[in-house]
Amino acid sequence: MIIPKIHNAFAHLTETEQKIASYILEVPEKVVNMTAKELANECGTVASAVNRMCKSIGVEGFAKLKISLATAVGKESGNEKNIPFDKEDDTELIFNKVFNSGINTLKNTCQMIDFSEVEEISKILASAQRIFIFGVGTSSVVASDAAYRFSQLDVQAYAYTDILQMNVMASNMKKGDVAFGISHSGRTKAVVDAMRCANKAGATTIALTSFTKSLLYTESDYSISVYSDEKNYPVEAVSARIAHMCVIDALMLTIASLNYEDYSKHISLRNAALDGIRY
Amino acid sequence: MIIPKIHNAFAHLTETEQKIASYILEVPEKVVNMTAKELANECGTVASAVNRMCKSIGVEGFAKLKISLATAVGKESGNEKNIPFDKEDDTELIFNKVFNSGINTLKNTCQMIDFSEVEEISKILASAQRIFIFGVGTSSVVASDAAYRFSQLDVQAYAYTDILQMNVMASNMKKGDVAFGISHSGRTKAVVDAMRCANKAGATTIALTSFTKSLLYTESDYSISVYSDEKNYPVEAVSARIAHMCVIDALMLTIASLNYEDYSKHISLRNAALDGIRY
DNA sequence: AAATAAATAGAATATAATTCCAAAAAACGG
DNA sequence: CCGTTTTTTGGAATTATATTCTATTTATTT
Numbered sequence: 016m017i018i019p020k021i022h023n024a025f026a027h028l029t030e031t032e033q034k035i036a037s038y039i040l041e042v043p044e045k046v047v048n049m050t051a052k053e054l055a056n057e058c059g060t061v062a063s064a065v066n067r068m069c070k071s072i073g074v075e076g077f078a079k080l081k082i083s084l085a086t087a088v089g090k091e092s093g094n095e096k097n098i099p100f101d102k103e104d105d106t107e108l109i110f111n112k113v114f115n116s117g118i119n120t121l122k123n124t125c126q127m128i129d130f131s132e133v134e135e136i137s138k139i140l141a142s143a144q145r146i147f148i149f150g151v152g153t154s155s156v157v158a159s160d161a162a163y164r165f166s167q168l169d170v171q172a173y174a175y176t177d178i179l180q181m182n183v184m185a186s187n188m189k190k191g192d193v194a195f196g197i198s199h200s201g202r203t204k205a206v207v208d209a210m211r212c213a214n215k216a217g218a219t220t221i222a223l224t225s226f227t228k229s230l231l232y233t234e235s236d237y238s239i240s241v242y243s244d245e246k247n248y249p250v251e252a253v254s255a256r257i258a259h260m261c262v263i264d265a266l267m268l269t270i271a272s273l274n275y276e277d278y279s280k281h282i283s284l285r286n287a288a289l290d291g292i293r294y
Numbered sequence: 295m296i297i298p299k300i301h302n303a304f305a306h307l308t309e310t311e312q313k314i315a316s317y318i319l320e321v322p323e324k325v326v327n328m329t330a331k332e333l334a335n336e337c338g339t340v341a342s343a344v345n346r347m348c349k350s351i352g353v354e355g356f357a358k359l360k361i362s363l364a365t366a367v368g369k370e371s372g373n374e375k376n377i378p379f380d381k382e383d384d385t386e387l388i389f390n391k392v393f394n395s396g397i398n399t400l401k402n403t404c405q406m407i408d409f410s411e412v413e414e415i416s417k418i419l420a421s422a423q424r425i426f427i428f429g430v431g432t433s434s435v436v437a438s439d440a441a442y443r444f445s446q447l448d449v450q451a452y453a454y455t456d457i458l459q460m461n462v463m464a465s466n467m468k469k470g471d472v473a474f475g476i477s478h479s480g481r482t483k484a485v486v487d488a489m490r491c492a493n494k495a496g497a498t499t500i501a502l503t504s505f506t507k508s509l510l511y512t513e514s515d516y517s518i519s520v521y522s523d524e525k526n527y528p529v530e531a532v533s534a535r536i537a538h539m540c541v542i543d544a545l546m547l548t549i550a551s552l553n554y555e556d557y558s559k560h561i562s563l564r565n566a567a568l569d570g571i572r573y
Numbered sequence: 574a575a576a577t578a579a580a581t582a583g584a585a586t587a588t589a590a591t592t593c594c595a596a597a598a599a600a601c602g603g
Numbered sequence: 604c605c606g607t608t609t610t611t612t613g614g615a616a617t618t619a620t621a622t623t624c625t626a627t628t629t630a631t632t633t
Contacts, residue, residue: 029580047361053622061582066622078589082326089368104414107409107549113544117536118397125393131384132617139384152568156442160435160500160535194394202573253480253543257396257536264532265392269385281353289431294481294509308611329589340613345591356590357620 016090017074024072032068034058039084051077061079069148113253114163120254121261123242126260135238136221137269140165143193143219149181149209150197153256157223161263168270169281180211186259188218195221199243199255201237203230210235223262225255295323296353296362303351311347315339320362326364330356380522392532399533401538407541415500415516416548419444422472425451428460428488429476432535436476436502438469447549448560467497474500476521478534480508491512495563502541504534517548 021036022232028036035058039046046054051062054077058064065077075151100171104112113264115233140146150158155176172195176179194213198206201224210231221237225243232238241258271278296343300315307315312335318325322437330341333356337343344356383391419425419447425444429437434455444451453473454460467473473492477485489510493499501514504522511517520537550557 031581038506047365048358050619062621063583063623064581067581077472079327082360082364085364086326089365104551106413109551110404110407110409110412110544112548114400114540117540117543118400121393121397121400123387128389130389139435153439156435156439159438162434165434172414173465184552200372200572204421204571207573220377254540256537260539261396261533262394264396264563265389266391272383272388292430292483293479294483294486310612330591331589339591342592343612343616346612 017080017087020074028068028071031060031064033070034060035065036069037073039080043084044088047081047088051150054151060227064068077244102269116254117257120258124258124261127242128239132237133239133269136239136269137228137266137273139193139219139221139237140195140266141270141273144171144191146170146191146193146195147188147218148172148195148197149176149179149185149206150174150176151176151181151203151205154197154199154259156202157256157259157263158195160260163198164263165270168267168278170270176210181205181219182215183213185209185212186216188213188216190217192216192218193221194218195223196231196235197223197259198224198229198231199259199272201226201231201240203231205263207231207234223259225258271293295364296359297417298527299353300351301564305444305454307347307350310337310339311350314347315338315351318359323367325337326360326367355441360447366391381529395534396536399521399537403540405494406521407518409488411516412518412545412548415568416545416552417547418472418498418500418516418554419449420549423450423468423470425449425474426463426467426492426497427451427453427474428464428485429453429458430482430484431453431461433478433482433485433538434454436535436538436542436558437474440474440476443542444549446560447546447557449549454488457484458573460484462492464488464497465495467492468493469496471497473497474502475510475514476502476532476538477508477510478504480505480510480540483508486513502538504537 022037025033026034035054038054038058049057053063055062055065055246069075069077069080072132074083079082086107113155146162148158148161150156155174158174158176159230162174164174173182185194192213194210196206196210201222207230210222212232212235220235220237221233223236223241224238225241226232227240232240239261241255243255270289297319300319301532304312314333317333317337328336334341334344342526348354348356348359353362359381382465425441427437427440429435434453437453437455440449452463454463464473471492473483473489477490480501486509489501490513493513493515499514499516501510502515502520503510503517503518505518506517507512511519518541520534520541522534
């Protein structure tokens with residue numbers, strides 16, 4: 016992929032080269048139909064600089080760069096842009112926008128996740144005495160889901176979505192327990208408070224949020240953030256919630272992979288248990 | 295898209311032009327890195343013929359064709375395949391697989407949805423006296439989420455996830471009420487029973503499931519199914535649940551669009567209400 | 574402040590794309 | 604079936620674009 020390639024090389028480019036690189040990163044879809052001269056003009060420099068820049072990022076020349084860029088743009092347009100909602104949208108358009116936003120969020124989240132951190136987290140979760148999961152509002156749904164999922168692995172996971180109960184349970188925690196806080200904004204008082212309380216009580220704290228700059232993210236021992244670009248949304252957390260659940264799913268499978276035999280056994284048991292409840 | 299464009303134009307191309315077009319359609323990813331002369335040689339003709347061919351299919355010239363072709367090739371490679379889970383997978387691979395599966399499910403779901411049906415459904419939901427939402431297990435989470443979302447629009451929506459309560463509430467329903475049943479398999483006894491009960495009581499029934507052949511789907515007045523291809527999963531319903539939630543989100547926004555002013559008002563109220571609960 | 578290195582712009586060159594034209598092939602009309 | 608017209612084609616000429624080279628400027632180092 017050319018875009019990350021440019022990003023990587025960016026730091027050790029010269030000033031004018033960076034100008035050009037920035038322009039390309041900004042509007043790659045335009046550059047694809049520009050000549051070296053045109054691009055140079057836009058950046059206040061000359062064609063040869065454009066060529067030098069191509070060499071600097073490890074591409075044969077501008078012609079090849081355009082091809083690579085076009086390929087990347089093609090991929091990109093599979094991820095159609097998030098378009099703001101409009102009150103005139105018809106049903107089909109609304110669905111397309113919602114689903115596209117979800118797809119984008121998942122794609123971007125998967126790219127920004129720090130897998131070594133996640134690996135740590137899954138080990139901690141797997142060996143925890145008890146896992147108390149905290150979330151309110153939209154995130155209470157995610158919290159319940161997480162508890163349900165983790166429980167399928169015979170991990171002791173419990174969701175608390177009631178403010179009072181959250182605090183009571185958090186203060187009851189001990190070393191070896193894990194407090195798992197979920198909040199889209201990362202600044203929901205109830206969750207932040209419960210996590211602080213759990214931390215004071217000696218529990219390990221893990222955060223799942225949508226903003227790396229948030230209180231919840233920075234204050235926790237371990238943190239995961241999903242990608243978030245919801246300025247276009249009239250309702251926040253619409254697709255972030257989806258990403259949160261994907262993280263939970265993936266975490267669960269990661270934990271499962273730590274002890275595959277045990278996991279298979281529990282799945283069989285679970286399936287047997289479910290047999291009777293279906294037509 | 296350039297590929298269909300070539301296909302369309304193919305019939306009224308001259309013999310040598312067709313040779314060139316065929317070659318391009320066969321290995322577009324190669325052509326992207328060829329010069330007009332090279333391509334011409336491969337096809338036993340000359341560069342000018344390549345150019346003529348570009349004009350004939352309605353493209354400015356060979357340079358532009360290559361760009362379009364590269365874009366198309368990029369799109370092509372964007373559709374990553376679902377790969378089955380393996381117990382040897384490392385964390386990164388697990389995350390990639392989970393997220394990819396989610397992305398695929400969302401993509402396919404959006405393509406298979408019948409928007410006129412959905413539009414009907416949103417109108418029915420918007421004008422319902424009360425909406426009772428039924429779901430157990432994994433789908434209880436989706437049911438709660440749906441109730442929470444719909445409530446934000448000042449629609450009377452309630453989730454019931456307890457088997458007994460589901461039946462009690464279903465039998466209490468009247469004409470004008472809507473029973474909204476959620477089940478991945480579409481054959482969860484509890485939900486199917488509750489829906490039958492609601493139907494008998496005179497309520498309109500709406501189903502959200504992952505299989506169009508399921509009891510729940512076929513028995514309900516209105517039905518939505520998401521795409522499902524989970525044979526690769528050790529745990530069922532992993533990404534279907536994500537799609538269910540996306541459907542809920544989109545439904546909510548569709549309902550909102552029916553009465554935008556009301557909706558904006560409720561969102562403002564909600565935001566004001568949430569102000570105090572955050573740091 | 575002098576020396577060295579790095580970066581840049583613009584001229585020179587090379588390459589590839591595009592246009593143009595004449596020859597060849599095919600289609601048409603008598 | 605032959606001459607005429609149209610279409611198609613290949614190759615030369617042209618143009619545009621990309622690429623390389625070099626002198627100048629700018630920055631860095633000692």
